[in-house]
Amino acid sequence: MEKFKSGFVAIIGRTNVGKSTLINKLVGEKVAITVNKSQTTRTAIRAIVNRENSQIIFIDTPGVHKPKTKLGETMVETAYEIAEDVDLILFIVDSSKKEITKGDRIILEKIKKMNKKTILVLNKIDLIKKEDILKAIDLYKEEYNFEEIIPISALNSKSINTILDEIEKRLKPGPAYYDIDEYTDQTSRQLVEEVIREKALKFLSEEVPHGIYIEVEKMNLRKTTKGEEIYDVDAIIYCLRNSHKGIIIGRNGTMLKRIVSSARMELEKMLGTKLNLKVWVKVKEDWQDKDNIVKKFKFN
Ligand SMILES: Nc1nc2c(ncn2[C@@H]2O[C@H](COP(=O)(O)OP(=O)(O)OP(=O)(O)O)[C@@H](O)[C@H]2O)c(=O)[nH]1
Ligand SMILES: [Mg+2]
Structure with missing residues (x-):
């Protein structure tokens, strides 16, 4: 063999x-x-x-x-x-x-x-x-x-x-380093953050989405009264400026709704469970130059 x-x-x-x-x-x-x-x-x-x-x-x-x-x-x-x-x-x-x-x-x-x-x-x-x-x-x-x-x-x-x-x-x-039923080392939290960012990149124009990052604050799996599994997820979109925040939320919240519902639909398919996704938008100026935040993106 x-x-x-x-x-x-x-x-x-x-x-x-x-x-x-x-x-x-x-x-x-x-x-x-x-x-x-x-x-x-x-x-x-x-x-x-x-x-x-x-x-x-x-x-x-x-x-x-x-x-x-x-x-x-x-x-x-x-x-x-x-x-x-x-x-x-x-x-x-x-x-x-x-x-x-x-x-x-x-x-x-x-x-x-x-x-x-x-x-x-x-x-x-x-x-x-x-x-x-x-x-x-x-x-x-x-x-x-x-x-x-x-x-x-x-x-x-x-x-x-x-x-x-x-x-x-x-x-x-050499040996198999990972379990054979694993296909990524990404956590489901990271997956949620990335898919929200993907939709933001897709729906927003150039400058705004490049200045965002997403943080999942809470992600809990629970069973509904019907016995269905559902994730409760709270996430924050951080952006660079107040004007960006306005654009991300959009008139009457339409843009944010579009990003969230599109992310939710895709994530439900990927995770194989229902998702109760709540997203807030906050401003964090200059985060792209702050070591404590950038370190989140370092490889480990
Ligand atoms: N026409 C065509 N488009 C492609 C092909 N491969 C990728 N694309 C498109 O190219 C764009 C960029 O693809 P990505 O896979 O995000 O590129 P990337 O190299 O990972 O980009 P970064 O993460 O920004 O470095 C997407 O719109 C893809 O659909 C291809 O073979 N043909
Ligand atoms: Mg890429």
């Missing part, structure tokens, strides 16, 4: 290239929120794939970008620290960019310096012509001795097994 293998794989890349979309497809469950905006992922999330002869632990990382706050700095540092630590890197680029962008170049140089085993994933090929895929492969081939270059569209599941097979080939014998 083949020896059981295991290992840690970091998914790294610029912001908005599709890292979290890919990790969700790899695991077959939603572990990370995905939005068509930059800097969606703030902290590293582990997601576990159990195969017959292996266990692969993926780590989704915040997108590499030019940081403007302490939070941003911590996010980028986190991504690099994780890359240093893993057995293999999945480097994701957006193939529709047709060139190696400045941000990709910075990451590429880091990879060269670390001299790590790296699989390159050319994502979003649904947006480009077939011949451009070959061009992109040639472009990157010259840059680094990648283990493999795999063109995909993370919107479908077509190449997921290819990616998993290519990773498995390169893992060393």
Whole structure:
């Protein structure tokens, strides 16, 4: 019999290239929120794939970008620290960019310096012509001795097994580090915070949602008189300014209602129980530069 293998794989890349979309497809469950905006992922999330002869632990990382706050700095540092630590890197680029962008170049140089085993994933090929895929492969081939270059569209599941097979080939014998029925180390509290943030990012325009963070203050599971399980959850959306608070709540509370009901519906599906979700909005100026808050987003 083949020896059981295991290992840690970091998914790294610029912001908005599709890292979290890919990790969700790899695991077959939603572990990370995905939005068509930059800097969606703030902290590293582990997601576990159990195969017959292996266990692969993926780590989704915040997108590499030019940081403007302490939070941003911590996010980028986190991504690099994780890359240093893993057995293999999945480097994701957006193939529709047709060139190696400045941000990709910075990451590429880091990879060269670390001299790590790296699989390159050319994502979003649904947006480009077939011949451009070959061009992109040639472009990157010259840059680094990648283990493999795999063109995909993370919107479908077509190449997921290819990616998993290519990773498995390169893992060393090792134990299963996590229970095989676990697929993430995220707590349900964190999940609630992230899904609320996803909806806020989706429904609010650019500047406002980037300045928010969510804190679940209370999360209790109880049984209703009918014997159904229900979570009572109190959460707070912290934002940077009073004007932002007004926008998040919206006229007659409509925006907040929209965020909360959309988050609730999705979470009920994910958690498999009913949710009584109450959300308040509060102002906390400059939190993105406050160490005691930013430390919440550090990887541990
Ligand atoms: N057309 C197309 N869109 C994609 C593909 N993969 C991801 N996207 C979209 O790209 C956007 C960003 O995806 P995310 O997965 O949130 O990107 P990310 O790299 O995790 O971003 P950060 O967390 O901000 O670093 C979302 O709107 C996705 O639906 C793809 O293969 N094709
Ligand atoms: Mg992400």
